[in-house]
Amino acid sequence: MLVQNLSELKELDLDGVNISAPGNEWCQVLSSSVPNRRVLSMSSCSLSGPFEFSLLKLQSLSIIHLYNNPFNAPVPEFFANFINLTSLHLSSCGLNGTFPENIFKIPTLQTLYLSNNELLQGALPDFIGDLTVLSIVDLSVCNFRGSIPSSMANLTQLVYLDMSSNNFTGPIPSFSRAKNLTQMYLFRNHLTGKIDSLNWKDFLNLVDNASSTQRKTFGLALSIILTLRLPQVLDKLDQILSVCTTVILSENNDLSEEESSGENMSSSRCHGEGTIPSKELRKRQIKYSDPINQLSLETSVRVNLQTCAALHGESFNSAIGNMHPAALEQLKKALKMP
Incomplete structure (x- = not known):
């Protein structure tokens, strides 16, 4: 030994x-x-x-x-x-x-x-x-x-x-x-x-x-x-999906803002205005190395909704049908559903 x-x-x-x-x-x-x-x-x-x-x-x-x-x-x-x-x-x-x-x-x-x-x-x-x-x-x-x-x-x-x-x-x-x-x-x-x-x-x-x-x-x-x-x-389905939808759409907005910020920083560098500050760069590196960041909430919700539908059948369809039309539209937008 x-x-x-x-x-x-x-x-x-x-x-x-x-x-x-x-x-x-x-x-x-x-x-x-x-x-x-x-x-x-x-x-x-x-x-x-x-x-x-x-x-x-x-x-x-x-x-x-x-x-x-x-x-x-x-x-x-x-x-x-x-x-x-x-x-x-x-x-x-x-x-x-x-x-x-x-x-x-x-x-x-x-x-x-x-x-x-x-x-x-x-x-x-x-x-x-x-x-x-x-x-x-x-x-x-x-x-x-x-x-x-x-x-x-x-x-x-x-x-x-x-x-x-x-x-x-x-x-x-x-x-x-x-x-x-x-x-x-x-x-x-x-x-x-x-x-x-x-x-x-x-x-x-x-x-x-x-x-x-x-x-x-x-x-x-x-x-x-x-x-x-x-x-x-199913009793909580609309509330569960409401939270998930809000998070997905918020995540998409944050991503768009970061991409815009990244483009502005790239433009600044092209015009000789310096590089991304090391502190900001480190924050980005930490964020994107987080395992949670590698997971897709959109995919998780879509797949687990299919499982939920299979488990509950017509009761699931009724619960979806009882959702507020605006909430249902937001869900479709978040999950990129037609």
């Missing part, structure tokens, strides 16, 4: 290093050589399982990032004994068995990534609502079952929630207290009931006062709601 006799090391980051070691080897070496570490980051290292109990010696761990390793093993119960854990990232690890519920009792837990572990089963306990600092939960493409606990309404610090492509059933709890929640994905489950999380007055005020990137994020999140097999989606 690459590490040994490093007793004072606090952080270990070996992401991408091809270690290719079985569980009984790498677990033993790490637990004996770097016992005081707080950060363990060994993603994409070709580590295999199972997880050895010797890891429990690492009681100072607060961050465990081991994603994209072929463990092909269960998540051990003793992970719940890492009482200082703030971040657990085990996505794409071939995990199987049942995820230990007691991990949801770690009060310091802030981020949990378990995505793309199709054989990983589990259920969300009611006490998940006690995790007052939990901000990111990604359980997408796993095999979690049961209902989504109503106690999740207490997760006021949530920013990102993805529980898509599982086997959750029952109603969707309210997330109205999670004021910073910008992305929520629940599609490809068996959910029913009302969408109580959206306080439209507060939400529209939030959209109005957001930056262009934030508005687009809100629009993308709303477009995802169109893919839910819930009758309440």
Whole structure:
């Protein structure tokens, strides 16, 4: 192994290093050589399982990032004994068995990534609502079952929630207290009931006062709601489409203004009036490197509307027919429909 006799090391980051070691080897070496570490980051290292109990010696761990390793093993119960854990990232690890519920009792837990572990089963306990600092939960493409606990309404610090492509059933709890929640994905489950999380007055005020990137994020999140097999989606259809339409048209206007500004700056340079200020250029670079900027809200709304129509049939046609004519025209303009 690459590490040994490093007793004072606090952080270990070996992401991408091809270690290719079985569980009984790498677990033993790490637990004996770097016992005081707080950060363990060994993603994409070709580590295999199972997880050895010797890891429990690492009681100072607060961050465990081991994603994209072929463990092909269960998540051990003793992970719940890492009482200082703030971040657990085990996505794409071939995990199987049942995820230990007691991990949801770690009060310091802030981020949990378990995505793309199709054989990983589990259920969300009611006490998940006690995790007052939990901000990111990604359980997408796993095999979690049961209902989504109503106690999740207490997760006021949530920013990102993805529980898509599982086997959750029952109603969707309210997330109205999670004021910073910008992305929520629940599609490809068996959910029913009302969408109580959206306080439209507060939400529209939030959209109005957001930056262009934030508005687009809100629009993308709303477009995802169109893919839910819930009758309440049709009750909110005109409001969902109204927000998305406003964001798309606003985005088009911003783009036109930027193009005009770019032409003016180019003209200025041609006439010897200098170059684009470095601060302005850096702002543009940051904006266009943002992943959100690479997504098309127009395409997302168009595709998800087709999904909505397929899910709801004639009820969808009736909901579209009940839209205000002016709102329908704006929608057609935004989506470039004849």
